[in-house]
Amino acid sequence: MNKMAIDDWYEVIPISDDLSLIREKYIAHWLRCNIWHLSGKNFDLLIDSGMGLRPLKQEIATLSEKQITVISTHCHFDHIGGAHEFECRLGHRLEEALHREPNHENSGAAEFVRAETFLALPDNDFHYESYRVIPAPLTGYLDEGDVVDLGDRAFQVLHLPGHSPGSIALYELKSKTLFSGDAIYNGELFDTVYHSDKMIYRESLQRLRELDVETVHGGHYGSFGRRRMLEIIDDYLAGKAVMGDAKAWIDNQLGK
Template sequence: MPKPIAENWFTVEHLSDGVSRIYEPHMADWLRCNIWHVRGRDRDLVIDTGMGVRPMLEEMTQLTQRPVTAIVTHSHFDHSGGLYEFKTRCCHPVEAPTMAAPTLANTVADTGYVRAEAFTALPYEGFSYKDYFVRPAPITDMLDEGDVIDLGDRVFDVMHLPGHSPGSIALYEKETGLLFSGDVVYDGELLDDLFHSNAEHLAESLNRLRELPVNTVHAGHYMSFDRQKLRTIIDEYLAGGRRPGDLDAWIRGEMEKTGE
């Protein structure tokens, strides 16, 4: 049966602390990335940008009310695909070359996650997952450990947390205890075996997060969680759990869970 063309590609959920979660409901939930919109007095933040298969700024007019700093927590396709749309584009210097010249390999779009089952509806007539690619989005501002992002009335500290990828960053707002963690930690199976992953570095990064007085983690995938859950996820990973294993079997299992 041919898949329908999606009318709206994005869905927004307004949360507390001036944070909205934008997501692509027609991406299977095992691939779907959270796009975080954080409102500030002078500027807004967009943290991660989704697949980039439909223009986000046309559909999400709330993103054009103030200047936006767009940050990718890392360069993987499901987070970086939409970065090209923004004027101010940030990531860690280690992954900036990927954003200037993305390929299927360096954005990990060649790992088997981009497949027909990943799309429950199509972004436009004639779309095929086989044609998927990430558009170049040269970085305008590098972000590294210790940098501070100031939105006028709120500030975010940049943490460099390598492991899932070498240039993974997280953003931490001390005032509210919000942590935007990207793929360093989320409530699912954590990936430490991609071509540029380093499991030892990921363990060090998670040990750092374990001691951070966070209130809420807004992660790169799945739902948000509190500090206690953060510690549980980290402890389970460090004890050898929370790894997806065989990709095809894992995707089949995830699809059975959600009845897709």
Template sequence: MSEDATGDWFVVADLGGGLFRIHEPHVHRFFRGNVFLLRGRDANLLIDFGMGLRPLAPLVAGLAGRAPLIAVATHSHADHIGGLHEFADRRAHSSEAVACASMPDSATFAPMFRALDEPVTVPPGPGWQKQYWRIAPAPLTATLDEGQIIDLGDRRFEVLHLPGHSPGSIGLLDRENGLFFAGDAIYRGTLVDDLPHSDRVVYRKTMARIASLDVAIAHGGHGEALSAQEMREIALGYLAGA
């Protein structure tokens, strides 16, 4: 096992249609989030940024081409926002702006990662020590709110405010193509609604909304993609059980 995993830190899956899923296999599974790159005609869209343990921008530059890149964070938890600072056009929900400006542990929950016995299976760099790892501040250059449109030229994404897991969680929905990026609002696996800033009452409203969304495929903040039926079953299961 090499000490410096520079070359193979990220794994990229080409999902077709200009969409790439990137993740960090050496990161503890609780924190192993999805990064999505979607190449558009006039702009590229990058959704979430991993842990910030290794630079993400060089990989993205190699995949994305020359069009401007819009970086959108679904929310400000450590497993999604570590690399946001590497990009020039940084957007997230307006209620995440204060957190992104300084990335306090109280918003990112980075201490939960540092507290793991084995947060990574391979050190991200020589001499890396978990206790010194921090999320770099990434002040937003634009804020997003419910209903706003992100236009890539050939695709348009609507911002859906999906609070509950966190106050400023958002999803992005391309209604024309049924392509939905859900962040941590819904994914395959154990959903988290018990963080200090989670709100289960609000999360139930989000789940009812998600259950009624007309999508073809949903890409969550963790794990593999969901079909429309799988997404609906998870949402209805949450509503039945919570």
């Protein structure tokens, strides 16, 4: 199949008055990252930034003119690619070096970026083998117990290692809302990245089990509620709903 280069690379889906979901329409559904834009009283948050294949900042400009702080839930290529376009970039200190010098291996791209990843091309010259993450060193760190205060909404930072060492989530007690990155999403969880730690992942998920949550906005797939969160966690802890080998998992998604 000849793939065309596409202009409407991003789609913006309004979720509520202050929250939008931005998605890279032409990335395969099994990889596509959820990019969350949250409009605050004093500044806006961009939670993750996709693969960085097309300019993202101009898309955000249509949503709000406020200052934007990018929070990267973790350092994998599908979540940090657009961060370089923004001045303020926060993440966990344990992944500082990976944000500073991402490459095909340490960002996870080597396993997931292949021809079938792209339903269309971001530009005519694009070839998946030349995909690279543009480095975007963190300009500040977030860790367990920190609070991100937008003026009208405040989020606690939870450090939830396992998928990656510096995975973080944002939790708002008032609305019982969790932005979880890849610590949990509505799909098979991935604990075999080179720096994953299965034992620590179990602890992070057991911790999430106790959290008073009504809505989870994950790093991939659709949002879900507490009951589904408990199912995903319990399945994982029982050894089910795990991605396992990435290549075999992708082939399975593709029906190969």
